[in-house]
Amino acid sequence: MNLIALDSSGQTATVALVSGGKLLGEYTINHKKTHSQTLMPMLDALCTAAEFDPAAVDAIAVSAGPGSFTGLRIGAAAAKGMAQALDKPVIAVSTLKALAWQFYGSEELVCPMMDARRAQVYSGIYRFQREAEGARLTVVAEGAALPAEEQLARLNAMQEPVIFLGDGVEVHRTLIETRMQRPFILAPLHRRYQSAACVAACAAAMLAAGEEPMPAALFAPEYLRPSQAERERAERGETAG
Amino acid sequence: MSEQTVRILAIESSCDETAAAVVENGRRVLSNIISSQIDIHTLYGGVVPEIASRKHTERICQVVDEALKKAGMTLAEVDAVAVTCGPGLVGALLVGVSHAKGLAFAAGKPLIGVHHIEGHISANYIGHPELKPPFPCLVVSGGHTHLVRVRDYGSYEVLGRTRDDAAGEAFDKVARAIGLGYPGGPKIDAISDEGDPAAIGFPRAKVGDSLYDFSFSGLKSAVLNYLNSCRMSGTEINRADVAASFQKAVVDVLVEHAMTALEEGGEKTFALAGGVASNRHLRAAFEEACAARGIAFYRPEPVYCTDNAAMIGAAAYYEYIKGVRHGLDLNAVPNLKLGERV
Numbered sequence: 001m002n003l004i005a006l007d008s009s010g011q012t013a014t015v016a017l018v019s020g021g022k023l024l025g026e027y028t029i030n031h032k033k034t035h036s037q038t039l040m041p042m043l044d045a046l047c048t049a050a051e052f053d054p055a056a057v058d059a060i061a062v063s064a065g066p067g068s069f070t071g072l073r074i075g076a077a078a079a080k081g082m083a084q085a086l087d088k089p090v091i092a093v094s095t096l097k098a099l100a101w102q103f104y105g106s107e108e109l110v111c112p113m114m115d116a117r118r119a120q121v122y123s124g125i126y127r128f129q130r131e132a133e134g135a136r137l138t139v140v141a142e143g144a145a146l147p148a149e150e151q152l153a154r155l156n157a158m159q160e161p162v163i164f165l166g167d168g169v170e171v172h173r174t175l176i177e178t179r180m181q182r183p184f185i186l187a188p189l190h191r192r193y194q195s196a197a198c199v200a201a202c203a204a205a206m207l208a209a210g211e212e213p214m215p216a217a218l219f220a221p222e223y224l225r226p227s228q229a230e231r232e233r234a235e236r237g238e239t240a241g
Numbered sequence: 242m243s244e245q246t247v248r249i250l251a252i253e254s255s256c257d258e259t260a261a262a263v264v265e266n267g268r269r270v271l272s273n274i275i276s277s278q279i280d281i282h283t284l285y286g287g288v289v290p291e292i293a294s295r296k297h298t299e300r301i302c303q304v305v306d307e308a309l310k311k312a313g314m315t316l317a318e319v320d321a322v323a324v325t326c327g328p329g330l331v332g333a334l335l336v337g338v339s340h341a342k343g344l345a346f347a348a349g350k351p352l353i354g355v356h357h358i359e360g361h362i363s364a365n366y367i368g369h370p371e372l373k374p375p376f377p378c379l380v381v382s383g384g385h386t387h388l389v390r391v392r393d394y395g396s397y398e399v400l401g402r403t404r405d406d407a408a409g410e411a412f413d414k415v416a417r418a419i420g421l422g423y424p425g426g427p428k429i430d431a432i433s434d435e436g437d438p439a440a441i442g443f444p445r446a447k448v449g450d451s452l453y454d455f456s457f458s459g460l461k462s463a464v465l466n467y468l469n470s471c472r473m474s475g476t477e478i479n480r481a482d483v484a485a486s487f488q489k490a491v492v493d494v495l496v497e498h499a500m501t502a503l504e505e506g507g508e509k510t511f512a513l514a515g516g517v518a519s520n521r522h523l524r525a526a527f528e529e530a531c532a533a534r535g536i537a538f539y540r541p542e543p544v545y546c547t548d549n550a551a552m553i554g555a556a557a558y559y560e561y562i563k564g565v566r567h568g569l570d571l572n573a574v575p576n577l578k579l580g581e582r583v
Contacts (some may be wrong), residue, residue: 036335040342040569054347069291070332073298077336081343084302085316217302220295227291233284 001207002057004082005200006043008035008075009067009095010114010167015043016196017052018204024050026197035074057088059213061203063194064092065222066122066143067114072221083216090219091203091211096143099166100126101198102191105135108161108184113168116145121168122224123151125158137205145224148172152179161185165192247561248312250319250344251554252305254337255329255357256384257288258547259300263312263319264554268366272311273544273551276300279424286423287413294332301340308550316348323557325550326354326567327577329384334573342569353557354567357548358385358579359397361514363559364541364552372510372539377502379495381523382515382548383409383424387579388453388498390506394559397580400502401453408491409517411457415464415487419480429484430520436485441467443490445497453498460490492526500530512539519543 003018013035014028027046029038047054062079065072072095083090099112105128114122124143128135141154148168152175155162164176165187176184186192207213226234246265253260257278263271278296282288309316324341327334338354345352362378374394380387386403406414409426416425421432443463448454464487471478503511511531517523518540531538545552567583574583 034572036338036572037570040339040346044346044569069294070335073294073332073336074339076298077301077339078343080298080302081340081345082347083343084305084340085344085347217306220299223295227289227295229285229289229292238284 001204003059003061003200003203004043004054004057005061005196005203006039006075006079007063007095007098007194007196007199008039008071009063009065010071010194012194013038013042014194014196015039015046016200017046017050018200019052023197023200024052026195028195030193035071039074040078054082055086057086059089059091059203061091061093061199063095063098063199065095066116066145066224067095069223072223076219076221080216080219089213090216091206091213092219093199093202093206094143094222095194096122096124097126097137098199098202099194100137101202102165102187102195103163104128104201106163108163109140109155109158110163110165111151111155112166113148113151113164113172114166115168115171119147120145121148121151121172123168125155137202143224148175149179152176156181163187167193247320247558248314248318249321249323249554249557249561250305250308250316251323251355251550251557252337252341253325253360253548253550253553254297254301254333255325256333256548257282257293258549259297259304260548260550261305261308262550262554263308263314264551264558267363267555267558268368268370270367270551271314272308273549274304274307274311275549276304283423286417288330290330290332293330294336297333297336301336305340305344316344316350319350321351321353321557321561323353323355323553325357325360325553326571326583327357327574329357329575331573331575334575338571338573342571346569351561352567352569352571353560353565354571354583355553355556355560356577356579358387359395359556360552362389362391362512363556364514364545365512365539366555367541367545367551369539372512375506376508376510376512377499377506378512378514379499380515381408381495381517383407383413383426385515386455388502389579390502395563399579401451401455401498403455403457404448405456405458406461408455408457408495411461411491412517414461415484418465418468419478419483421480421484426517426520429488430522432481433485433488433522436479436481436483438485438489440479440482441486443486445490445494452501455494455498457491460487488522492523495523496526496530499527500534503534503536509535510537510539514541514546516547519546
């Protein structure tokens with residue numbers, strides 16, 4: 001299987017190529033520059049370096065959210081454009097699940113936390129279920145936008161050790177360190193943020209488990225939050241058409 | 242200029258229309274697809290940027306697909322992919338720009354970023370094979386009021402611009418104040434038929450230090466003050482008269498500035514562009530003023546006045562033949578100035 005994978009949901013811009021089931025390469029940058037300027041040139045450079053012809057892909061795997069609204073759309077629109085041009089489908093991978101894949105096979109619960117501003121995080125709780133061959137990602141708590149404290153309270157109730165990762169960890173580090181009553185570790189530098197290789201691996205696992213990729217036209221990010229205007233309108237008790 | 246046929250797939254998503262078109266040699270529209278979001282934004286009384294960006298993302302594939310199908314072409318057969326890269330709502334622009342880059346990269350096509358206002362001006366080339374620069378052009382829309390001298394293809398001198406509200410914005414605000422709702426332009430245009438444009442003497446604002454700049458916020462305030470004083474004194478408000486008198490005040494200033502530019506430049510051609518260019522009263526006033534001076538008057542068909550991608554394809558053609566190509570680092574520039582290159 002051949003895949004292009006991308007993730008621009010947070011500050012990290014990351015692209016990866018899979019060819020014949022092998023990770024050909026990954027190009028990841030954790031630097032403040034607009035993804036609009038960096039993401040496609042990174043992919044272009046990676047394709048050139050790895051001698052990869054985009055026309056050979058079977059699907060485009062893209063981080064589908066949650067995350068920065070604009071960041072998600074930069075990745076989504078680029079993925080849709082490529083998929084449309086190549087007449088290939090899109091594999092929409094949850095940003096949080098792809099993050100959890102950084103700790104594939106771990107015994108602990110995996111809790112990705114992305115800074116969602118407004119005193120919230122985008123976070124889910126995942127477990128890798130050991131199977132005859134490898135492990136399978138299972139959802140312990142669905143991804144949602146919620147206060148970090150609420151997620152920590154849930155984890156404390158679960159009586160299991162936890163691995164935290166994501167850009168929400170720095171923001172809420174003190175909170176985690178003071179509130180967590182179970183053993184936990186914070187992800188090391190090299191496994192802390194989004195990785196397109198994880199998006200690709202998660203996408204491949206989804207396909208292997210029988211999930212269907214979707215036509216590019218039907219793909220849209222999962223924001224997990226309505227726009228502010230819709231929220232305010234709902235608070236006023238009106239419904240949007 | 243070569244005899245070669247150039248077909249450009251163009252994308253526009255700078256505000257609340259998701260649009261794609263295929264245009265041949267800058268003048269012949271093979272397809273022009275517009276997916277409007279107006280129904281949803283009407284619920285909020287104006288364009289909500291985040292909702293616009295989300296809707297663009299949902300619709301863009303279908304719109305591009307339809308544009309290619311209607312033109313009877315595949316992406317492989319187009320010569321380039323063009324996209325509006327500014328000015329506009331940054332989140333909305335980014336959807337079109339990112340999608341266009343995905344298309345261009347995967348299909349191995351040249352990419353051309355286009356200025357939205359240059360698109361509006363270039364809408365005049367569509368269906369008018371004889372129109373050539375130089376000519377002055379007035380661009381009036383919900384977001385822009387620019388009086389521009391088009392020196393050559395892709396070469397512009399901004400003579401004047403609004404210092405505050407865009408003309409279309411003033412239409413929206415006045416329409417709201419007299420209870421006509423959003424979008425204001427077409428509603429004021431329609432109700433004005435029943436009103437007396439001389440009923441109320443609203444001011445024609447001059448910008449002291451500039452011959453060509455515009456200011457519409459004073460006019461808007463004058464309308465609001467008038468409405469307020471009517472309410473205070475219990476005088477009945479004739480909405481048609483208010484609309485007609487307000488519209489006349491806007492039109493008078495626009496025509497006067499444009500005619501001054503023609504006198505100064507000596508061109509025998511004038512063009513109107515932008516969403517407000519489909520306002521019937523504005524068109525009639527320009528037709529009359531140009532006819533009286535022996536000036537050839539151009540304006541795009543209404544479908545090319547409001548935001549559309551055909552106009553982007555028209556502007557992109559002249560960039561294409563000049564050899565302009567953008568890299569995959571093309572960004573959306575929300576405040577891109579006219580004539581400025583990305």
